[in-house]
Amino acid sequence: MKWQGVNELREKYLSFFESKGHTRLPSFSLVPQGDKSLLLINSGMAPLKKYFLGQAVPPNTRVTTCQKCIRTPDIERVGQTARHGTYFEMLGNFSFGDYFKIEAITWAWEFFTKVLEMPADKLYVSVFENDDEAYDMWTKQIGVAEDHMVRLGREDNFWEHGSGPCGPCSEIYFDRGPEKGCGKPDCHVGCDCDRYVEVWNLVFSQFDSDGNGHYTEMEHKNIDTGMGLERLACVMQGVDNLFEVDTVQNIMKHVCRIAGVTYNADEKTDVALRVITDHIRSTTFMIGDGVMPSNAGRGYVLRRLLRRAARYGRLIGIKKPFLYEVVETVIHENASAYPELEEKKAYIRKIVEEEEKTFAKTVDKGFDMLSGILTQLKAEGKDTVSGEDAFKLSDTYGFPIDLTEEIAAEQGVSVDRERFAALVEEQRNRAREDYHNKAGSSWAEGGLQMDAPATVFTGYSHTAEEDAKVVAIFRDGESVDTAAEGEPAVVVLDKTPFYAESGGQIGDSGSVTTPDSTFTVETTSKTENGHYLHLGAMTEGALHVGDTVSAKIDADKRSRTMRNHTAAHLLQAALRSVLGDHVHQAGQLVTDSRCRFDFSHFAAMTHEEIKQAEALVNEKILEAIPVVTQELPIAEARKLGAMALFGEKYGDVVRVVTVGDYSVEFCGGTHVDNTAKLGLFRILSESSVASGVRRIEAVTGTGVLELLDSYEQTMASAAKAMKLSNTTGLAEHCAALVADNKEKDRQIESLNQKISDAQMAAIFDNAKAVNGVKVVSAMLNGTTPQVLRKMGDTIKDMKEPVVAVLASVNGEKGNLVCACSAAARDKGAHAGKIVQRVAAVTGGKGGGKPDSAMAGIGKTYMVDEALLALDGIAAEFLKED
Structure with missing residues (x-):
């Protein structure tokens, strides 16, 4: 067999299974879509669970993928050995009730021995100990020698995770030769040494488990295979571990160049690399x-x-x-x-x-x-x-x-x-x-189940009303035939003009009516299988499955939402122009009232940047640029430079929204047909959402007019409060008021200082000497904490050794301030510790620095007792001369 690179192996695998009638799907996002049981996609099967469970219809009963995966349970071990890694790619071929064991086994053997030209005598196969069917297929139909076959127990060769589909599996191993082994005479498949490498796992999902040891044979059996791309590359390239395969090694070489080191020269360095x-x-x-x-x-x-x-x-x-x-x-x-x-x-x-x-x-x-x-x-x-x-x-x-x-x-x-x-x-x-508690069962079911075909969405062209038929009604999660007046329900139609919430755009509201009934739609969502769910309540009469109805959206709400959605596209283009190409959408919420747009950026936008972005959007509005929506093959859309959302899954055909040569984006939402219909655009705020993510909230059209109305009302209220007959000169009056308040604050500060100076002289009349330090205390009821602090600042700056505790009670609350001059601190005084001890007498708490500290008073009636205790407390800290 010849050396083959990672990229070549990936393409050969996918092409091979395409030749066997499989549909090649691109790798799903590492962020699970509609699956809360996983933090990150960790296997090739994980994104396809909905197909195995019948929750969604696959594009074909035969599918093949190369799936990006991340596993992090043992992250600390990565680097310590050459085996562990967090990122890998999983090759897989899947059958959803189509082919079964013999096809999976035959094609696996053909791919290894014919396409990759692996020597058959280097391949070993394991089967579940009770799976005679698979054993016979390998030995009698494929021709694998019995001394290359191994039967293993449930732990090794039976795939099961909680309840749901499960079954025996068969694994293919590659013999790397005795020189890689442990040297023991009984070394064989399953040994812990490095000789026999498991490369491909074929899972035969033929049972339905209740999770309690009971298995039922499934009518429609499935195939789920998985093969690590990097592990396959190790075999084909004759290297010992994933860090030595071509694409990974090239990454490591770049790190080596930056660090000026080499791999395999020092173990500690190798771990780091x-x-x-x-x-x-x-x-x-x-x-x-x-x-x-x-x-x-x-x-x-x-x-x-x-x-x-x-x-x-x-x-x-x-x-x-x-x-x-x-x-x-x-x-x-x-x-x-x-x-x-x-x-x-x-x-x-x-x-x-x-x-x-x-x-x-x-x-x-x-x-x-x-x-x-x-x-x-x-x-x-x-x-x-x-x-x-x-x-x-x-x-x-x-x-x-x-x-x-x-x-x-x-x-x-x-x-x-x-x-x-x-x-x-x-x-x-x-x-x-935590991981296992959150993960639960990989096969956990959910959602409303129905046999009806997917809903036909007509809301791109029919933006007001559509005749339709009721195909399902749900109440409290259960399928029912009728929704009666006053009852909340979910109604499913065969076709609908209601946009279902997705891509950050809210769902439409409106009504579903017959001549005798009205179902008020509060919002609209959709299932994985494309069923549009109209959520609301019967407000008049009754609705039945099979009824012909008129589905009518709230046209004004839709129009306002469309304006805000188109504005989000213009805003992203404007931000990229002002801030740089690193800007990408990180989330959005488009409603009828406003546009909320999250984007990648690493600093708060300046006032000038915000105004520049806002001006760019308004400029495009005034240019009255046509907004064109079209469905294109994804490859063609990418050639146009269409921007895609991170983590979003796209099919072969995508909807592209183009605003002249200014903005081209993948988008399934609804939009105006000309930028002029936005009227005006105004940014309300710019803020931080998370590290590296900023958020802008903005309004368009009538939202801007409502904003201006609110500004006008605010100005009128401010003028009235200042006893002005109108808003003329309001800014000047506000500036004058602020200046007047500042002057009054200065005067108050001056008076506080005079009060502090006047009280200071009286305080020292009662000073006592403790080990050569003046210790003073005073009760200054009604004095604010600010004045107490100012008095403390004066005391701590004195040249002579002084320790002072000042108390003040205002109503039910009281404060203590302790100040110690530098000379007193040299003798052992510590304001934070002293005030803590004094406050404790009252049941209060506090503390602070050696020179100045504050505490709260607990029981105000015990302040006198606390101040009397100061001399004794201070003596414990002050050293005798």
Whole structure:
């Protein structure tokens, strides 16, 4: 067999199964669509569950894919061995009630031995111990020698996950030769050594499990196969692990060039190179599918991977941000299969670079923390960094344990590695439990089930009314024949002008009527199978399955929504023009009242940038540009430069919305046919949503007029409050009022100072000497906390040694201020500790710095007792001369 590259193997596999009547589907997004049981897609089967469960109709009963996958349960082990990785691609061929065992087995053998020309004597096959049918097919029909066959138990060769479809499986292994083995005479398939590599798993889904050990033979059996692309490449290229296959090795070589190191020269360096190489592959694809760094969910997985890669970069001497450069190679190596990465390259680079810069600041804080820990240990005469401190450095500040050990060793200090490992394991177990609790069953069912054909949407052309037929009614999740007056229900029609909520655009509302009944539609959504769900209530009469109805949308609401949706397209183009090509939509909500647009950017927009973007949109409105919507093959749409949404799944034919040569986007929403119909566009606000994501809220058309009306009403109310007959000169009057208030504030501050000075003289009349320090206390009822603080500031700046505690009660609340001059602090005085002790007498709490501190008074009637205790408390701190 000859050497073949990853990209060549992927294409050969998909083409082979296309020749067997399979429909090739592009890889689904790593972000699960409509599946809350998974954080990230982790297998080739995961995005196809809806087809296996009958929740959606597949494009063909035979499908083949190469699916992007990410698995992170053992992220800490990535890099430590050459086997573990987080990102991989899974080749698969699937049958939804079409072919079964013999076809799956025959084609697998044909692909290996004929297409890839693998030597048959190097291939071994395992079957489930009770699956005589599969065993006979392999031996009698395919001709595999019995000494190349192995029967394994349920743990190895029976695929089952909770309840739902399950069945035996058959695995194909490649013998890498005795030199890769353990040397034991009984070395065979299933041995833990590296000789026999499992390459392809054929799952025969023929039973339906209730999850309690009961299995029912399914009428329509399925095939689900999975083969790791990188693992196949290892076999075809004769290398030991995924880091040595061509595309992955090229990424690693780029890292080596930046670091000035080589692979296989030093084990510690090799670990770092493997971590960086694996993690930058994962993060590039995750960002390409719309995942943003954050502190929760899949965003946290992304951030953790990026930071882990960056910190290992530091271990091999890379002190500057560098991962964003390696993104270029990741994209180049995968561009033939995933051209969308090339389109989003600038965006992905920018996200990675910004995250690296942020992390660099965090790591610097970690260095400061470690320095503090080492200094304290030396002061205490200790020589071991605790496992807790090492774990905090790793978990909070991104410090690898190796870096902590290296820096500590330079100062003759060790690290409690055993305790550190225990804490890491505890965290890993918590993560696994959380993962499994969230995952539930991979086959969990949900949604409304019906046999009716998908709803025909006529709302692009029929924007007001459509005659239709009721094909289903649901109440409380159950299918019913009738919805009576006053009852909430879900109505499904054979065709509808109602737009179903999707792509950030809200669903239409309106009514479904017969001559004798009215069903008021509050909103519209749709199922995976394309059934439009009209959600609302019967407000008059009754509606029955089979009724012919008139479906009428709220035309005014639709028009306002369309204006805001078209404005979102113009806004994205304007933002890219003003801020740069890294801007991409990160989410949107288009309603009849406003347009909310989230986009990738890394700093708050300036006032000038906001106004510039707003002006660009209004400029396009005034140009009255035709808005053209058309359905095109996806390849043709991409040639036009149409922008796609991150993580969105597109079919072979897509809807493209074009606004002259200014904006071209994939979009299934509804739009005006000319920009002039937007009337006007106004940005209401610009704010932060998450790290690297900004949000703009804006209005168009009548929304702008309503905004101007609200401004006018606000100005009129302000003028009335200032006793002006109209709004003329309102700004000048406001400025004068602010200036007047500032002058009054200055006068109040001056009076407070005079009060403070007047009271200060009286305070020291009662001063007592404690170990050479003046200790004074005073009760100043009615004095504000601000005045107390000012008096304290005066005291702490005195040259002589002074400790003072001042109290004030205002109503039911009271405050204590303690101030200590520098000379008093030299003798041991500490304002924070003293005020804490004094406040405790009243049941209050507080504290602060050595020179000045405040506390709250608990029981106000005990203030006198607390102040009397000051002399004794101060004496405990003050050293005798």
